[in-house]
Amino acid sequence: MLTEERRAFLTQRARQARALTLEAIYRVGRGHIGGTMSIAELLIALYDDVMRVDPSNPSWPERDRLVVSKGHAAPIVYAVLAMKGYFDPKLLDTLNANGTTLPSHCDMRKVPGIDMTAGSLGQGLSAAVGMALANQMDHRDSYVYAIVGDGESQEGQVWEAVMLAAQRKLEHLIVFVDDNGCQVDGFTGDILNMRPFDQKYRAFGWHAIYVEDGHSFDQILDAIHQAKQTPDRPHAIILNTVKAKHVPGAENTYQSHCFSLTREQLDNSLRNL
Amino acid sequence: MLDNMDMKTALGETLAEEMRKNSSLVLVGADLMGANGTWPLHGEFPDRVINVGIAEANMVGVAAGLAACGKLPVCDTFAAFMARRDYDQVFISVAYAGLNVKLIGSDPGVAAEMNGGTHMSFEDVALMRTIPTMTVVEPCDCAQLRQAVKAMLEVKGPVYLRLYRKKPHKIYEDGCRFSLGRADCLTQGRDATVIAAGMMVWNALQAAEQLNQEGIHLRVLNMHTIKPLDKAAIILAAQETGAIVTAENANYFNGLGSAVAEVIAENSLSVPFQRVGVRDQFGEVGGTSYLMERFQLTASDIAQAVKSCLKRRQIH
Amino acid sequence: MKALRDAFGDEILALGRENPNVYVVDCDIGKSCKTLEFARQLPQQHLNVGIAEQNAAGVSAGLATCGKIPFVSTYAAFGSMRMCEQIRQEICYPRLNVKIACSHGGLTPANDGASHQAIEDYGIMRTLPNMTILVPCDYYSCRSLIRAACQWDGPVYLRFTRDPVPFIYRESDQFEIGRARTVREGGDVAIIAAGAVMSLALQACDLLHSQGIEARLLDMHTVKPLDTAAVTAAIQEIGRVVTVEDHNIINGIGSAVCEVAAGLGRGVVKRMGVQDQFGESGPYFDLLEKNGVTAQSIADTARSLVTGEN
Numbered sequence: 001m002l003t004e005e006r007r008a009f010l011t012q013r014a015r016q017a018r019a020l021t022l023e024a025i026y027r028v029g030r031g032h033i034g035g036t037m038s039i040a041e042l043l044i045a046l047y048d049d050v051m052r053v054d055p056s057n058p059s060w061p062e063r064d065r066l067v068v069s070k071g072h073a074a075p076i077v078y079a080v081l082a083m084k085g086y087f088d089p090k091l092l093d094t095l096n097a098n099g100t101t102l103p104s105h106c107d108m109r110k111v112p113g114i115d116m117t118a119g120s121l122g123q124g125l126s127a128a129v130g131m132a133l134a135n136q137m138d139h140r141d142s143y144v145y146a147i148v149g150d151g152e153s154q155e156g157q158v159w160e161a162v163m164l165a166a167q168r169k170l171e172h173l174i175v176f177v178d179d180n181g182c183q184v185d186g187f188t189g190d191i192l193n194m195r196p197f198d199q200k201y202r203a204f205g206w207h208a209i210y211v212e213d214g215h216s217f218d219q220i221l222d223a224i225h226q227a228k229q230t231p232d233r234p235h236a237i238i239l240n241t242v243k244a245k246h247v248p249g250a251e252n253t254y255q256s257h258c259f260s261l262t263r264e265q266l267d268n269s270l271r272n273l
Numbered sequence: 274m275l276d277n278m279d280m281k282t283a284l285g286e287t288l289a290e291e292m293r294k295n296s297s298l299v300l301v302g303a304d305l306m307g308a309n310g311t312w313p314l315h316g317e318f319p320d321r322v323i324n325v326g327i328a329e330a331n332m333v334g335v336a337a338g339l340a341a342c343g344k345l346p347v348c349d350t351f352a353a354f355m356a357r358r359d360y361d362q363v364f365i366s367v368a369y370a371g372l373n374v375k376l377i378g379s380d381p382g383v384a385a386e387m388n389g390g391t392h393m394s395f396e397d398v399a400l401m402r403t404i405p406t407m408t409v410v411e412p413c414d415c416a417q418l419r420q421a422v423k424a425m426l427e428v429k430g431p432v433y434l435r436l437y438r439k440k441p442h443k444i445y446e447d448g449c450r451f452s453l454g455r456a457d458c459l460t461q462g463r464d465a466t467v468i469a470a471g472m473m474v475w476n477a478l479q480a481a482e483q484l485n486q487e488g489i490h491l492r493v494l495n496m497h498t499i500k501p502l503d504k505a506a507i508i509l510a511a512q513e514t515g516a517i518v519t520a521e522n523a524n525y526f527n528g529l530g531s532a533v534a535e536v537i538a539e540n541s542l543s544v545p546f547q548r549v550g551v552r553d554q555f556g557e558v559g560g561t562s563y564l565m566e567r568f569q570l571t572a573s574d575i576a577q578a579v580k581s582c583l584k585r586r587q588i589h
Numbered sequence: 590m591k592a593l594r595d596a597f598g599d600e601i602l603a604l605g606r607e608n609p610n611v612y613v614v615d616c617d618i619g620k621s622c623k624t625l626e627f628a629r630q631l632p633q634q635h636l637n638v639g640i641a642e643q644n645a646a647g648v649s650a651g652l653a654t655c656g657k658i659p660f661v662s663t664y665a666a667f668g669s670m671r672m673c674e675q676i677r678q679e680i681c682y683p684r685l686n687v688k689i690a691c692s693h694g695g696l697t698p699a700n701d702g703a704s705h706q707a708i709e710d711y712g713i714m715r716t717l718p719n720m721t722i723l724v725p726c727d728y729y730s731c732r733s734l735i736r737a738a739c740q741w742d743g744p745v746y747l748r749f750t751r752d753p754v755p756f757i758y759r760e761s762d763q764f765e766i767g768r769a770r771t772v773r774e775g776g777d778v779a780i781i782a783a784g785a786v787m788s789l790a791l792q793a794c795d796l797l798h799s800q801g802i803e804a805r806l807l808d809m810h811t812v813k814p815l816d817t818a819a820v821t822a823a824i825q826e827i828g829r830v831v832t833v834e835d836h837n838i839i840n841g842i843g844s845a846v847c848e849v850a851a852g853l854g855r856g857v858v859k860r861m862g863v864q865d866q867f868g869e870s871g872p873y874f875d876l877l878e879k880n881g882v883t884a885q886s887i888a889d890t891a892r893s894l895v896t897g898e899n
Contacts, residue, residue: 099557108683151304161644192328365670403839538850541856548848
């Protein structure tokens, strides 16, 4: 569906988002690398190709909204917001610095473009459901997108929100499950297995799509397109992703959740992007 | 050995020793067992270390069930989640049900550092203090932690232990005396008293040193048990030193400072009193020393509070 | 006599009719929280999320980001404890305009027992930055304060009780958030109370009056932000204070008043309320009595402060 040129452009943008994120985390010494790298393509696809937003007017009521429920992914969300022009990319230098306005977890009161504060896992989907309900009652055609981690789906509140969204037929709600298979203490399959997500969502009355390669722009965009063609149900897009994607030595390890990059690792990663 | 240890390692070692002695001891965590030093025990005790995943409410419910069957469960996660996410389960399934479950919350207050406002727990002590039958303990270094963990396991009923998990300033020697509910008098001054817990004990001792040079001799009380509170020590301190300052790495509403205020006001002690603590604000990202300055929790802030109390005493 | 939960049912309906952004989020107990009429008349402004309080808090946060004024309606036990983390994280921390409106506060779900009684609810809320806490004592003040909460931009916790309580005020009386109300004037002792126990405090004032002791009775309907001026005046002018609440004596009005008194370095405060113990099933006033809260005991405590006996 994508032209060669467009695909190359998006790939380049994802590369840039990863680089900005890794540099910012390197500067502060330590950070959430694994779970930021696993959603780079998704964020670029959303902001560059899908979402109706106006960076010069971040509180535009008609905008599409994004709730990043896995709030620790904030550094790459900030990077993408900066690339979109929500704020000066120089601000990324202050990630987690004393007195910063760019804290480690998504913060709607400090960062223009962040639609919901998050950080305590398992809560964002409820807020996304609330937004979708408000849009529904105000007859807005805006979409609400949410990114939920596979590990955080172990929180019971996630499934309360899932049930309500189906009950209310929130067809303009699209949830992405970043199924990277890792959580802090181990592989999700070893700690508390959540797979298969698509079957779980379907059993709860959702339209669910499994995406084989969660880093493929074609597959991500195709799934979103399919979702928008399917009425009367909320949509779950399960992205099979790689934790710490493109960080040599850290890919697909749960230890990559939060760690310190060495200068050498940073340089290697930047070369590898 | 303990001198260079971080507190999570001390916690893990102490629990391992106790688990070897007590086969009913079970650890239940929620995907932060690595961070809290309890996950390594899973090698030696594969059946008695249970990681429920990112599901804190379920962790506490499962622990309650284990306790109902005679096990002695110890739960751990970050303080923010232990106090808030689990609150209903701690209240009903543990405390009201009268079950013997121990709760460990790590990264208290500013210690959450780079995790920022969402993870920065300034309210955990307050929330736990409102639960009837709950014991609330905050040790200040590795040696005291070891004793506090042993005491926690011995006492019947729910206990919340507030854990700094990094390398602390050393205050106690290994094997130190520890008595739940009895404040520890660290310096014997008679000019004013600072009542502190956890990380703030070190700041209080630093303040005592600063003031010593100005001829002001502080009594520093380590109020490691915030509930049940050592009222007698507070009353004695008020009578003998005539001024009281509390120091806590928490909201100054409803925590240690409020608990001491209750004793002062109810016993009509009428001494100058000031609370050093977070002034009903949310946290933010930053290093510990920056955050201590930002929220006015430093040794100088404590010294300043003492001086302003002494000034008020002179005026009266 | 009229119940505070009825005041909520009546006022929220009036507010909903006036303002289409006023929204009620129920958690399957609309009947006992008195929101059924709202749901019937204003179905577009009503949502029942089912038995899922944490989700109710999160959904309301989402609604608030889109300009709605959601009132989450549930019991105080669930609205404080079950949602604690969600209120802190998704409502108070981002300072969203969500109202947590809870019936069955304190020991008032008397027969339901300890699991449904909320003896720590506003203590929890008082520890959360950005939270405003309202604990009205009668039907009219309750309606006025619900209206004030709706106009207040930011999180508010409202605590109602289950059973009918006597009228203290007139329909025309207006109440301001953060401003305590002097119910009785007096200079011998101050009684600071809020909520359903106000009528006991008022009876205590009568008992004291018959013994020649004049008590100042303050209605501390706003627990946070506390009217420190009124508390300071009571301590400086009188110096003897009794606090009375249907709540754990820890972390509620008693603790808040102690903080002020200790900070002033003078005065004496006696806290009356739930004695840091769990509730049980039984008639409401018997449960209060088990915690030492009766009109007589309030009067006795106040008198002992005046006479210096203990």
